[in-house]
Amino acid sequence: MPEDTSPARAVHELIRDELALDGNSSQNLATFCTTWAEPEVHELMDLCLDKNMIDKDEYPQTAEIESRCVRIIGDLWNAPTAATPSSTTGPTAADPSGTGSPTGCSTTGSSEAGMLGGLALKWRWRKRREAAGLPTDRPNLVCGPVQVCWEKFARYFDVELRQVPLEPDATGLRPHQLRDHVDENTIGVVAILGVTYTCDYEPVAEIAAELDAIERDTGLDVPIHVDAASGGFIAPFLHPEVAWDFRLPRVASINASGHKYGMAPLGVGWVVWRAAELLPEELVFRVSYLGGDMPTFALNFSRPGGEVVAQYYTFLRLGREGYRKVYEAASRTARSLAEQIGDTDGFRLLYDGQGALPAVSWTLSDPRRSPFTLYDLTERLRLRGWQVPAYPLPADRQETVVQRVLIRHGIGFDKIALLGQDIRAAVAELSEGPCAAAPRPGFHH
Numbered sequence: 001m002p003e004d005t006s007p008a009r010a011v012h013e014l015i016r017d018e019l020a021l022d023g024n025s026s027q028n029l030a031t032f033c034t035t036w037a038e039p040e041v042h043e044l045m046d047l048c049l050d051k052n053m054i055d056k057d058e059y060p061q062t063a064e065i066e067s068r069c070v071r072i073i074g075d076l077w078n079a080p081t082a083a084t085p086s087s088t089t090g091p092t093a094a095d096p097s098g099t100g101s102p103t104g105c106s107t108t109g110s111s112e113a114g115m116l117g118g119l120a121l122k123w124r125w126r127k128r129r130e131a132a133g134l135p136t137d138r139p140n141l142v143c144g145p146v147q148v149c150w151e152k153f154a155r156y157f158d159v160e161l162r163q164v165p166l167e168p169d170a171t172g173l174r175p176h177q178l179r180d181h182v183d184e185n186t187i188g189v190v191a192i193l194g195v196t197y198t199c200d201y202e203p204v205a206e207i208a209a210e211l212d213a214i215e216r217d218t219g220l221d222v223p224i225h226v227d228a229a230s231g232g233f234i235a236p237f238l239h240p241e242v243a244w245d246f247r248l249p250r251v252a253s254i255n256a257s258g259h260k261y262g263m264a265p266l267g268v269g270w271v272v273w274r275a276a277e278l279l280p281e282e283l284v285f286r287v288s289y290l291g292g293d294m295p296t297f298a299l300n301f302s303r304p305g306g307e308v309v310a311q312y313y314t315f316l317r318l319g320r321e322g323y324r325k326v327y328e329a330a331s332r333t334a335r336s337l338a339e340q341i342g343d344t345d346g347f348r349l350l351y352d353g354q355g356a357l358p359a360v361s362w363t364l365s366d367p368r369r370s371p372f373t374l375y376d377l378t379e380r381l382r383l384r385g386w387q388v389p390a391y392p393l394p395a396d397r398q399e400t401v402v403q404r405v406l407i408r409h410g411i412g413f414d415k416i417a418l419l420g421q422d423i424r425a426a427v428a429e430l431s432e433g434p435c436a437a438a439p440r441p442g443f444h445h
């Protein structure tokens with residue numbers, strides 16, 4: 001830190017100049033996160049710079065907007081409403097009315113949201129076990145190929161992560177695999193709506209049906225938490241017929257990233273429970289030192305309110321129609337890229353952009369015979385500024401390297417057509433072998 005102060009403009013320019021060294025986010029096809037926002041979002045974010053989400057007494061209207069977002073999202077995910085009370089426990093801190101209507105909150109992202117969902121599962125499992133006089137020292141969580149946040153959850157909160165190996169040609173957890181992994185110490189099953197590696201939805205309804213069958217056969221009643229980090233804001237608009245959400249009684253809670261396909265700026269996620277009674281009372285803290293008496297459930301304390309306000313803006317601004325149109329366009333763009341990839345010699349599509357996320361993933365059809373690896377292609381595309389990641393599939397299929405492109409708001413048809421051209425040019429060059437790529441005309445003034 002320098003001894004003296006400096007002119008604001010000069011420091012601003014200095015930092016701005018340095019930030020230019022970062023990648024260009026509009027060519028970052030690796031991220032699920034929002035990289036484009038309307039000017040109105042920038043203005044609202046600015047307006048909310050001083051609003052602390054935790055300070056619900058000082059900023060009651062921001063808190064009210066958060067509650068509205070939770071209700072909007074609960075509705076998108078078909079949560080049962082208070083009109084059909086299911087609570088047997090009466091009023092609680094999280095559910096003052098005792099109506100059993102959905103409850104939830106904003107978080108910094110799906111990682112925190114997933115951890116809150118996981119904690120609620122762990123607490124409910126432990127209570128059930130304690131009530132039955134059974135040991136509570138070996139909880140486990142069953143899942144397929146999950147995002148790293150679930151590995152973190154398991155380690156941070158002392159739960160065994162039972163990752164079910166990916167079967168050959170599968171893009172996620174398959175229901176018939178569950179029976180071998182679920183037992184009396186299973187706090188829940190995490191199903192992924194939009195698998196990070198492959199972009200496909202796991203079949204939540206079939207997973208629920210298999211758990212129903214397991215309950216009939218063994219008496220084990222295992223709840224589902226759906227990690228809908230990316231799919232939670234796609235499926236309601238593009239695949240309303242897919243039952244993955246609270247329409248399935250076994251789904252206890254769901255998380256999603258507002259800053260992914262929710263189209264809010266970076267820094268917001270959501271978690272919603274089917275009914276307030278599913279959120280154990282002990283996890284809800286009541287703080288009074290900010291002036292009011294507000295129940296909170298979060299890992300963070302202070303947190304900006306702007307992202308939540310911007311999420312609310314996006315809901316009102318786009319409406320269901322807007323989300324549907326944006327993602328129908330994204331889906332068409334993804335399918336056009338899938339067609340180009342499918343037509344290119346040497347590639348095999350893993351996910352073609354239909355039926356789940358607006359995205360494409362592929363592998364080399366014969367890696368051993370290919371004159372280049374997907375890592376080479378990633379590097380080659382980087383010369384043109386594209387970030388198209390290559391990575392191995394998770395455990396048991398790690399020998400398969402895949403490449404993935406995510407289409408979101410701001411990644412249009414024309415841009416993807418340009419990417420297609422660059423992929424074809426890169427493949428042609430790489431196929432000529434390493435020497436062909438070397439001598440190039442020099443630089444001429």
Ligand SMILES: *Cc1c(COP(=O)(O)O)cnc(C)c1O
Pocket residue numbers: 032108109110111112114147149192194195196227228229230257269
């Ligand atoms: C991105 C992602 C997460 C983590 O979400 P953040 O909002 O980045 O914390 C968790 N699960 C899945 C399936 C994801 O795609």
